[in-house]
Amino acid sequence: MARTRKAPAAASGAEPIIHLAARAEDAMHEFREKRARKRGHTPTVIPYTGYGAPGWARVLCRVLLAKPGAEEGVRYKKIRGWRSFTSVPVNDIAVTIEIGDVAQRVVADRGGVVDTVLSVDLSPGWHTITIRTDETESVEAPLFIVDPAVTMGVISDIDDTVMVTALPRPFLAAWNTFVLDEHARRPVPGMAVLYERLTRAHPGVPVFYLSTGAWNVAPTLTRFLSRNLYPPGPLLLTDWGPTHDRWFRSGRDHKIETLQRLAVEFPNIRWLLVGDDGQHDEEIYGGFARSNIENVEAVAIRQLSNSEAVLAGGRSKGDDPPPRTAPWVYAPDGAGLAERLDAAGLL
Numbered sequence: 001m002a003r004t005r006k007a008p009a010a011a012s013g014a015e016p017i018i019h020l021a022a023r024a025e026d027a028m029h030e031f032r033e034k035r036a037r038k039r040g041h042t043p044t045v046i047p048y049t050g051y052g053a054p055g056w057a058r059v060l061c062r063v064l065l066a067k068p069g070a071e072e073g074v075r076y077k078k079i080r081g082w083r084s085f086t087s088v089p090v091n092d093i094a095v096t097i098e099i100g101d102v103a104q105r106v107v108a109d110r111g112g113v114v115d116t117v118l119s120v121d122l123s124p125g126w127h128t129i130t131i132r133t134d135e136t137e138s139v140e141a142p143l144f145i146v147d148p149a150v151t152m153g154v155i156s157d158i159d160d161t162v163m164v165t166a167l168p169r170p171f172l173a174a175w176n177t178f179v180l181d182e183h184a185r186r187p188v189p190g191m192a193v194l195y196e197r198l199t200r201a202h203p204g205v206p207v208f209y210l211s212t213g214a215w216n217v218a219p220t221l222t223r224f225l226s227r228n229l230y231p232p233g234p235l236l237l238t239d240w241g242p243t244h245d246r247w248f249r250s251g252r253d254h255k256i257e258t259l260q261r262l263a264v265e266f267p268n269i270r271w272l273l274v275g276d277d278g279q280h281d282e283e284i285y286g287g288f289a290r291s292n293i294e295n296v297e298a299v300a301i302r303q304l305s306n307s308e309a310v311l312a313g314g315r316s317k318g319d320d321p322p323p324r325t326a327p328w329v330y331a332p333d334g335a336g337l338a339e340r341l342d343a344a345g346l347l
Contacts (some may be wrong), residue, residue, distance in 0.1 A: 190334025
């Protein structure tokens with residue numbers, strides 16, 4: 001049985017060294033899990049959109065405890081706001097993934113997250129796989145297999161790029177994350193139309209949504225994207241809280257590592273990187289473009305308004321000029337970016 005995302009060992013053959021904060025978090029999770037199970041809560045699998053290519057597939061899901069009585073896999077579809085962060089994860093639980101005739105058992109990590117790559121040969125396009133534990137019924141998860149003939153993809157930031165969130169100002173960030181649901185979040189004007197035009201101009205183009213947000217908000221983000229007619233695609237989120245070797249996870253590192261991972265997984269794809277000038281997208285995308293010249297088709301940066309920039313904590317400083325190896329376009333909304341990308345020959 002495979003285990004997902006193990007912590008690195010301190011030395012060859014040695015047990016991994018776990019940070020004090022991580023050990024404390026594990027103890028709290030164990031305590032909360034015992035209490036929840038005594039109250040009759042049972043595991044439920046929260047499926048996320050996976051992706052892959054012919055020969056392999058990356059499968060993503062999370063196992064949480066929920067009150068019994070609701071249909072399996074539906075109990076958390078409507079969860080939102082602060083409740084998504086009070087859910088009890090089930091760590092080290094065995095999960096069975098079924099893709100066609102292939103069944104593989106893996107083990108969830110210490111946050112209840114399954115993030116694993118399986119060897120499976122599927123045709124390009126959308127597929128449906130099933131995921132279950134020994135205590136749950138099977139739930140379905142979408143899986144997108146990228147056509148090897150496709151040479152362009154889209155990697156999009158979420159916060160203030162497709163959805164106005166006013167991050168990272170602490171109070172507004174907490175309000176948006178813990179209180180509001182997808183109905184109260186505003187889409188960035190014209191961005192859904194831009195992405196729809198990109199998918200029509202480049203059939204089979206994969207669209208990835210890369211964010212520093214936690215897996216807890218994945219159901220809310222999925223509903224928001226669907227409700228506002230963004231093309232479907234995998235969410236690439238992260239965990240909050242301590243890791244095996246540090247107090248807090250780095251959202252910046254998460255984005256950098258994910259970009260590098262996608263470049264390795266899809267070496268023949270050139271990416272359109274979409275972000276905004278309110279955080280670190282310009283710097284991160286610029287660094288990726290310098291080190292992966294052959295993997296960048298263009299960079300599109302949404303310019304925040306003055307009020308949005310204030311709420312978002314300011315604009316990126318832009319100390320280093322963007323690399324000139326690929327087109328960089330700027331505009332305040334999706335319509336403006338579409339016009340500039342059209343001029344660059346991408347629409």
